[in-house]
Amino acid sequence: MPWVIDGSNVLGRAGADLRGDDPKRQLVRLLASFARIKRTRVVCFFDGPEPASFAKTLGSVSIVFSGAVPADDLIVKRVSSGRGWSVVTSDRGCAARVQGRHVAVVSAEQFARELESLQRDEPADAEDWQAWFSDPKNRDRF
Numbered sequence: 001m002p003w004v005i006d007g008s009n010v011l012g013r014a015g016a017d018l019r020g021d022d023p024k025r026q027l028v029r030l031l032a033s034f035a036r037i038k039r040t041r042v043v044c045f046f047d048g049p050e051p052a053s054f055a056k057t058l059g060s061v062s063i064v065f066s067g068a069v070p071a072d073d074l075i076v077k078r079v080s081s082g083r084g085w086s087v088v089t090s091d092r093g094c095a096a097r098v099q100g101r102h103v104a105v106v107s108a109e110q111f112a113r114e115l116e117s118l119q120r121d122e123p124a125d126a127e128d129w130q131a132w133f134s135d136p137k138n139r140d141r142f
Helices: 007-013 022-038 071-080 092-098 108-121 126-134
Strands: 003-006 042-046 061-065 086-088 104-106
Touching (some): 003 022, 007 042, 007 108, 022 042, 022 061, 086 092
Parallel strands (some): 003 086, 086 104
């Protein structure tokens, strides 16, 4: 079952500082571990413009920045063309808009707790690092 993540909601519920790109990068790395462990695909949406040095993929995770459009609108559009998605959001409006579309809605709080447990239990492996460095935008980060 593929996942659609409201990235800003998850960061907000995890208590992360939303200024800058580092919390977003950390979330994407956790999502890559989640996707690998669960053997699934993940699309993570963030509000706002794409930073110049932010990768569009990491493993089975695709990252989408919404630009001038609200990320919620892009999330609704993404799940409207299919079935079986799990949508992670705590935005009541977004949840209401996707509810009748044969998707499961998971709260950002619940999903953040699952990611935190993964972070404690699962170190990054060679596959995660290979996926990370395969994107040229990530090569100058270290």
